[in-house]
Amino acid sequence: MKITLRVWRQAGPDQPGAMQTYQLTDVNESMSFLEMLDLLNEELTAQNQEPVAFDHDCREGICGMCGIVINGAPHGRYNSSVPTTTCQLHMRSFRDGDVIDVEPWKAGAFPTIKDLVVDRSAFDRIIQAGGFVSVNTGAAPEAHSVPAPKRQADAAFDNATCIGCGACVAACPNGAGMLFTSAKITHLSKLPQGQPERMRRIKSMVAAHDEAGFGGCQNIGECAAVCPKSIPLASIGQLNRDLMRSLFKADGK
Numbered sequence: 001m002k003i004t005l006r007v008w009r010q011a012g013p014d015q016p017g018a019m020q021t022y023q024l025t026d027v028n029e030s031m032s033f034l035e036m037l038d039l040l041n042e043e044l045t046a047q048n049q050e051p052v053a054f055d056h057d058c059r060e061g062i063c064g065m066c067g068i069v070i071n072g073a074p075h076g077r078y079n080s081s082v083p084t085t086t087c088q089l090h091m092r093s094f095r096d097g098d099v100i101d102v103e104p105w106k107a108g109a110f111p112t113i114k115d116l117v118v119d120r121s122a123f124d125r126i127i128q129a130g131g132f133v134s135v136n137t138g139a140a141p142e143a144h145s146v147p148a149p150k151r152q153a154d155a156a157f158d159n160a161t162c163i164g165c166g167a168c169v170a171a172c173p174n175g176a177g178m179l180f181t182s183a184k185i186t187h188l189s190k191l192p193q194g195q196p197e198r199m200r201r202i203k204s205m206v207a208a209h210d211e212a213g214f215g216g217c218q219n220i221g222e223c224a225a226v227c228p229k230s231i232p233l234a235s236i237g238q239l240n241r242d243l244m245r246s247l248f249k250a251d252g253k
């Protein structure tokens with residue numbers, strides 16, 4: 001396949017960025033999108049040019065490190081029946097001769113570091129604010145010692161699949177991180193172990209979300225349309241219900 005790439009190049013956080021055009025003539029349709037970028041970087045390196053910086057780690061759709069806006073859609077998918085991460089997107093999704101725009105996540109809370117790499121540590125700060133169970137649980141308990149209804153357990157698991165890639169933020173016109181925050185909160189609030197700190201957790205995590213510079217949610221739904229793990233918009237509804245309850249709890253816990 002021959003493809004034309006228009007890639008966002010930016011030397012550093014305070015440098016101006018611009019799209020640069022590259023031609024690739026030997027792309028195999030079985031390559032993943034990141035392998036195609038590897039090919040581009042090999043060619044750039046051979047020409048003594050600076051390779052394109054991009055994030056990746058597992059390349060199996062589980063770590064959340066990869067994140068590129070492809071033709072205007074985070075991870076290159078929008079309302080797809082097969083939602084994927086960038087590393088699981090294959091070149092067979094494109095046609096010979098295609099022109100592909102490649103950009104980083106662009107959001108106020110995710111400043112660009114270089115080229116396609118952005119700083120997503122704002123997500124870490126939300127987790128540090130309460131996205132965990134802090135009681136000492138000792139050794140691993142017997143699997144069935146804390147029974148959880150199946151529907152609750154399934155909902156907790158569905159939300160636990162969030163990999164924190166940030167596609168939801170990149171897609172949101174407001175740059176909100178509510179789908180991520182709600183997935184982390186809902187994951188714990190559906191399980192018995194998450195109850196003791198439930199109200200304190202939500203107030204603290206939502207405050208950390210706002211302090212990090214994310215925008216507010218207006219239920220537009222772009223986040224859920226691009227989420228590679230299909231986290232539902234209903235999780236934000238759960239977050240809002242819990243937040244209201246927490247604000248009326250007299251003891252603030």
Ligand code: FES
Nearest residue numbers: 057059064066087
């Ligand atoms: S590199 Fe790990 S999810 Fe894509």
